[in-house]
Amino acid sequence: SSNPKNLGLIYKSLQNTIAWVENKSIATLASDTEAAPPERFWVVITPLKDTAGQAKALVDMRVSLKDIDVLTRKTLSQSLIILSITVFFVLLLLINHFRFFEYAVLFRRLKEVDQMKDDFISIASHELKTPMAAIKGYLSMILEGVVGKIEPKTKEHIEKAFANVKRLDVLVNELLDVSRLEQGRTQFDMQPVDAATVISQVIDELRVKAEEKKLKITYQPLPEPRPKIFVDSDHLAQILDNLIGNAIKYTFKGGIQIFHQVDQENLKIIIKDTGIGMSPEDRQHLFEKFYRIKNEKTMDIPGTGLGLWITRELVRRMNGKIYVDSMENVGSQFTIVFPIIKEKE
Ligand SMILES: Nc1ncnc2c1ncn2[C@@H]1O[C@H](COP(=O)(O)OP(=O)(O)OP(=O)(O)O)[C@@H](O)[C@H]1O
Numbered sequence: 001s002s003n004p005k006n007l008g009l010i011y012k013s014l015q016n017t018i019a020w021v022e023n024k025s026i027a028t029l030a031s032d033t034e035a036a037p038p039e040r041f042w043v044v045i046t047p048l049k050d051t052a053g054q055a056k057a058l059v060d061m062r063v064s065l066k067d068i069d070v071l072t073r074k075t076l077s078q079s080l081i082i083l084s085i086t087v088f089f090v091l092l093l094l095i096n097h098f099r100f101f102e103y104a105v106l107f108r109r110l111k112e113v114d115q116m117k118d119d120f121i122s123i124a125s126h127e128l129k130t131p132m133a134a135i136k137g138y139l140s141m142i143l144e145g146v147v148g149k150i151e152p153k154t155k156e157h158i159e160k161a162f163a164n165v166k167r168l169d170v171l172v173n174e175l176l177d178v179s180r181l182e183q184g185r186t187q188f189d190m191q192p193v194d195a196a197t198v199i200s201q202v203i204d205e206l207r208v209k210a211e212e213k214k215l216k217i218t219y220q221p222l223p224e225p226r227p228k229i230f231v232d233s234d235h236l237a238q239i240l241d242n243l244i245g246n247a248i249k250y251t252f253k254g255g256i257q258i259f260h261q262v263d264q265e266n267l268k269i270i271i272k273d274t275g276i277g278m279s280p281e282d283r284q285h286l287f288e289k290f291y292r293i294k295n296e297k298t299m300d301i302p303g304t305g306l307g308l309w310i311t312r313e314l315v316r317r318m319n320g321k322i323y324v325d326s327m328e329n330v331g332s333q334f335t336i337v338f339p340i341i342k343e344k345e
């Protein structure tokens, strides 16, 4: 007969016979397509044996796969979720990767622009130096009366022009120093140096400026024989010129004291003023390029904010250290430290 139900019955008795003759369990996977939803199940036929092991009866069990099917479906959908999360993260990683690539390109470009800026500053500064030297030369010739006697009013104007050219000169020199330091082109001629000699020279050059403001500069050199430090004396002079120059610039009454502290290892040069001082917040940014403290006390004082950056850079490159103590309205104290050259025994 072609009735599938009958076919199932025939099949089942066949299974029974095999289980009986072979004397062992037989399991068959079957499905009930008429059930809604269609159901799958195992049919297990097990012979019941006596003590001698002879089959006496058959047990027919139906084990539904419904729970397993539900579990499979669940597992599958969970796997899908995990898979989509994974794909999502992989995509994110890829996007990040491309963004990183973009940054790398941008970074290269920035470095190029930075180089262009450096080149521009060093070329422009060099080109400015020559005409400025000419202007300075002619102005001082006029002031010295080389071209003849000049009216007091004219003299006043020319003196103003001269002062401004000098300021411009300082700025151009500072820019040149910065660009040389940044590109590692600064030369250092390191020699054993007696700091006292350099300090005295710098003080002599700055004394007029201090006297104009009625400020007293005092210096206590160490007694001889003095310890020597290993530095470039021109750069040491530049450092001291910046620090003592600042002390004069930012002090309005009192004076500037320069003295030493010394131990087995180091020589300290301390520049102490009784000036406007600064707040702890300002002190943090002091050595940054172009940083100037802005308040009513500093408003009328000209400057670029490059002096201390250059100073610190020079000190560091000659193996020294620099630090600052300061209190608002009381004064500031800058200390530079250099290792002492050991005497050969
Ligand atoms: N001795 C000091 N007392 C108080 N403030 C100071 C002192 N030295 C420096 N400063 C502050 O630190 C800032 C930075 O000093 P820096 O020497 O770098 O620049 P500048 O003097 O303004 O200009 P320049 O580049 O011409 O030196 C100054 O603008 C000033 O506000």
Ligand SMILES: [Mg+2]
Residues within 6 Å of the ligand: 242, 245, 246, 303, 307, 308
């Ligand atoms: Mg300065």
